[in-house]
Structure formats: C-alpha cells, structure tokens
Amino acid sequence: MNHSHAEIRDIGIVDDDEPLREALGSVLKAAGFSIDTFASAEEFLDSPHRERIACLILDVRLPGMSGIELQRRLLDVAWFTPIIFVTAHGDASLRDLVMQAGAAGFLNKPVRSEALLQQIRAVLAESESIRRSNR
Secondary structure, eight states: OOOOSSSSSSSEEOOSSSHHHHHHHHHHTTTTTTEEEEEEEEHHHHGGGGGEEEEEESSSSSSSOHHHHHHHHHTTTTTOOOOEEESSSOOHHHHHHHHHHOOOSSEEOOOOOHHHHHHHHHHHHHHHHHHHOOO
C-alpha cells in the first residue's frame, strides 16, 4: 500500500465504550491506518474531520442517536463512506437490515482484530477501484 497520495485515509471509530475505542484504535494504528475516534453519533456528525474518513467502524447501540439512525442520516445526505457495524447484540435480522441499507460489513463483539482488518482492507480496496473507474 503506498501512502504517497495526499488524501488522508482515516478510519473513523464511533463507539461509546472508551476501552474498546482505544483497543480498536491501537490495532488499526499498528496496521498502519490513521484513525479518528468519536464517543457518539452526534460527535461524529459535528466533526469537521468526517470528510477525511475512508471507512467508518460504527457501534449499533449508542447513547442518543443509534448507529442505525446515523447510517440512515448519512444516506439521506448522500454520504456514501463505507460503514462496518460492530455490535454486542447482533442477530441475523439486524445484520440484514444494515446490510440492505448499504453497510459494508457487520461484526459481532468482541471484535477479532484480524476479521476487522480484513474487512477494512476489502472495503478500502473496493472503494479505491470504484474511484478509479469513476475518473
């Protein structure tokens, strides 16, 4: 992976569980990603950094606006950054719901770092090829 191109490819993590945010953050940093972390959907929506996000790791259950509401809100404003949901309360119907709405992935907690990295790399490779074909 060459990081010579100027655009920043940050991975955003939205989770109200601070130890988990830090754990995921350190896994992603160790794998060479830069990260932005947010404690809530609202914090993410208010962030000036959200334009830099290449992929969003999003908890389903958040205080205030849920991850699913955030996904809907982002679709409403045509913000198509790939979202990988993580949840401790995952079931097939929830998974189907978010995947049908365009989520790029769905992982159950505790999140295995290898599984997460695999999904992020797949998502970034896919959005890279879409961007190339849209030029």
